[in-house]
Amino acid sequence: MEKGKVQRFLIGVGHPMATCQGAAFEYILNVAYEIKKRKLEEYADITWISNEWELGDFGMAGAYIKRGGYITSTKVFTESFFVERGIKWIKRAGVKKVEPGKVSYETLDGEMKEKEFDFAMLIPGFAGPGMKAFDKNDEDITSKVFAPNGFMKVDADYTPKPYEEWKVEDWPQTYQSPDHENMFAAGIAFAPPHSISKPRKSKNGTPIFPAPPRTGMPSGVIGKIVAENIAEWVKSGKPELKHKASMGKMGAACVVSAGYGMTKGAAATMTVQPIIPDWEKYPEYGRNIKNTMGEAGLAGHWLKWFMHYMFLHKAKGYPFWYLLPE
């Protein structure tokens, strides 16, 4: 680019059902920021590719957020970020194949297309680590303990049901295995009952939609309640599992970095509550609009920077680590 040659960047998700769009979003904004810092925008052709129905879905079915006193959708929030930075986008696309310099993807309309790139960062499909499980008789019980995507089955309602019948009660609360009481799957290890975004298939039958992401804050909260339940069980001898943490009740905060720097950095700060939309309790927006908000600016970068040190302090068990929130 410094030699005056246009380079094509392709960033987003690299599987028809990949998730964690938030991480790719953060990545593309940082790439755009670094290019702008070097005054090379005119030589950069940056494209976002995603399986989302609309931008800002983020695998959590999008959200309506309070922003500067008015209510807006994460679609508008995300599109405005891209327009301001000259980023183009391809949505409703499932990447099927990645070759050097080229991706092949299918759209929800059933069309097969290609996109060439000089540099790409595409998030792979979300799956468990592929552990195997065997019982005392050495029988393979992997399919009983784990879902096909490799995540562990817990106290969720896995009964297949149409999208219209999904409820927040389908989501787990204690993360205990239904078959093995001494096994728990905290954080991203548990198998979700279904996606959060509406499932959609292309005309050729390919599912193209985001799988449910699980971010840091709920992972931390889940880890904490699982640890508390196990500790109390060990101490009292009774498996009461008093502590519960459903993603259908708890909120989550996420700070999306949009450029590093103490004076010129930026980040989008977003909170949603609950993580799983509850249309029965919040019929208007699916979430509690008082606690669902988003703002962007330099203060967000400072917050992310502060949290970086705060979480390392906590992870290392330094003085008063237990006072720090998830």
Ligand SMILES: Cc1cc2nc3c(=O)[nH]c(=O)nc-3n(C[C@H](O)[C@H](O)[C@H](O)COP(=O)(O)OP(=O)(O)OC[C@H]3O[C@@H](n4cnc5c(N)ncnc54)[C@H](O)[C@@H]3O)c2cc1C
């Ligand atoms: C690029 C990126 C950006 C992200 N940005 C954000 C963000 O801004 N905000 C946010 O809230 N979330 C973010 N997330 C998500 C967040 O990082 C995860 O939700 C969170 O780390 C999950 O925590 P966990 O403890 O469940 O799993 P992990 O953090 O994945 O921890 C699992 C651990 O288990 C270890 N392990 C695996 N297999 C074995 C084995 N067989 N034996 C022993 N150890 C094993 C692994 O090495 C790992 O250390 C991001 C994720 C990514 C990838």
